[in-house]
Amino acid sequence: MKHVYLDNAATTQIRSNVIRKMQDALEIYGNPSSTHSFGRTAKTAIESARKTIAKYINAQPSEIIFTSGGTEADNMIIRCAVRDLNVTTIITSRIEHHAVLHTVEELEKKGLIKLLYVDLDTFGNPDVAHLETLLQKDDTKKLVSLMHINNEIGNKIDLEEITLLAKSYGALVHSDAVQSIGHYNWDVKALPIDFLAAAAHKFHGPKGVGFAFIRKNSGLGSMISGGSQERGLRAGTESFHNIVGLEEAFINAYDNLKEEQKYIEGLKTYFIEKIKADIPLAKFNGHSGTIEKSTYTLINVCLPIAEDKATLLLFSLDMKGIACSKGSACQSGSNAGSHVLTEILSKEDMKKPSLRFSFSIYNSKEDIDYTIEVLKNSIDA
Known part of the structure; x- marks a missing residue:
C-alpha cells in the first residue's frame, strides 16, 4: 500500500541530520547548570542555539527562552502578562489555537481579565476596524493575541498592521507563530511585537521543544518555579538534546x-x-x-x-x-x-x-x- x-x-518528519545531531548530543550528559567541564560543554551548546535563533529573527539572545513547545510558550506569555504586567483585558479571536483560547477562557472564568473577541470576515480574517474599536473601549492594560497563520485554514494575517495599531493604543502584542516560524522570515527589530511562540516539530525538528520570544525588559516573570534556568524565566533542567535538534532544524529551515x-x-x-x-x-x-x-x-x-x-x-x-x-x-x-x-x-x-x-x-x-x-x-x- x-x-x-x-x-x-x-x-x-525530522530531518536525518537533525537526528544525528541529537544522537551526538545524548553523549553530552553534563547538567547545563553545573560549573564543571561536563556542565559547561552542555551550557555552551544551549547558548549557541539561543544565539543562532536570535540571529535569524534579529532578536537578542536574552529574548529567546526555550520551552517544551508552542503550548507552553503561549501559556507562559499570556498567564504571566496578566500576573506581572497588569493586563486586565485580552483581545483575541474565536479561531485561535486552543493553547490560547482555553488559557484566556480560564483567566476570564477566574475573573482575572475581561475577554474581547475581534470580529472576523467571512474568510476568517480579523476585522481591523473592529479591533481598533476594542482598543479604544477603555484605558485598561490590554494584550492583543492573534496568530500569524491559522493552523486549520492557513490564513495569513497582516501582523505588521495589527501590531502597529495595537502599539499605537499602548497595548501589548502576542502571536502564536507556531505555523509561521521556520516557514517565513522574521525581523523582531522591525516588527515591534512583544511576544511570540514557536515549536520545533513544525519545521522538521523534534517534538517537545520550542521557544518563546519575550521582548527585553518586558517585565514578564516565570510560570514555572524552581531553578534559575533560562534567565530565570523557565525553571527546570533544559532538554539539551532537543534544544540542539531545534537549532539544527532552525538552521536548515532558514538556510x-x-x-x-x-x-x-x-x-x-x-x-x-x-x-x-x-x-x-x-x-x-x-x-x-x-x-x-x-x-x-x-x-x-x-x-x-x-x-x-x-x-x-x-x-x-x-x-x-x-x-x-x-x-x-x-x-x-x-x-x-x-x-x-x-x-x-x-x-x-x-x-x-x-x-x-x-x-x-x-x-x-x-x-x-x-x-x-x-x-x-x-x-x-
Whole structure:
C-alpha cells in the first residue's frame, strides 16, 4: 500500500541530520547548570542555539527562552502578562489555537481579565476596524493575541498592521507563530511585537521543544518555579538534546527557505489545480485556496460528500495510506468539530467533511495525484 503523509501542519518528519545531531548530543550528559567541564560543554551548546535563533529573527539572545513547545510558550506569555504586567483585558479571536483560547477562557472564568473577541470576515480574517474599536473601549492594560497563520485554514494575517495599531493604543502584542516560524522570515527589530511562540516539530525538528520570544525588559516573570534556568524565566533542567535538534532544524529551515518554499508552494498550487479540475464542487475554506493570502504549507477543503458518508471519509483515507486531518491534530480525535470552521462556514457546509492537507519537502506531485484519485473515488462511490 502506498503511504502519503499530508499532515505536516500537525507535525513534520525530522530531518536525518537533525537526528544525528541529537544522537551526538545524548553523549553530552553534563547538567547545563553545573560549573564543571561536563556542565559547561552542555551550557555552551544551549547558548549557541539561543544565539543562532536570535540571529535569524534579529532578536537578542536574552529574548529567546526555550520551552517544551508552542503550548507552553503561549501559556507562559499570556498567564504571566496578566500576573506581572497588569493586563486586565485580552483581545483575541474565536479561531485561535486552543493553547490560547482555553488559557484566556480560564483567566476570564477566574475573573482575572475581561475577554474581547475581534470580529472576523467571512474568510476568517480579523476585522481591523473592529479591533481598533476594542482598543479604544477603555484605558485598561490590554494584550492583543492573534496568530500569524491559522493552523486549520492557513490564513495569513497582516501582523505588521495589527501590531502597529495595537502599539499605537499602548497595548501589548502576542502571536502564536507556531505555523509561521521556520516557514517565513522574521525581523523582531522591525516588527515591534512583544511576544511570540514557536515549536520545533513544525519545521522538521523534534517534538517537545520550542521557544518563546519575550521582548527585553518586558517585565514578564516565570510560570514555572524552581531553578534559575533560562534567565530565570523557565525553571527546570533544559532538554539539551532537543534544544540542539531545534537549532539544527532552525538552521536548515532558514538556510534552505527560498528553495523549499518554492517547491512546497508548487505542490500546493498543483493540489488546488487538481481539486478544481477533478472535484469542481469542492470549496476551499478560509483563504487556503489563495496562495497570496494563506500559507504555502496547507489547504483546507470542504468536499461534496453526503453527511452519512462524511464520518467515514478520514478512516477511508487512512485505510488507503493517506494521512491528513479534519482539523488541528490537537482535536482530530474529538467529535465536537472544528471551532475554526464553525465560525466561518454555513450550517450546510458544516455537514460536509472538511479536510486539511498540509505539505512538506518530503511530498511529491505523485502523492497529490494519488490523494486526489482516492478522494474522487470516495465521492463517486
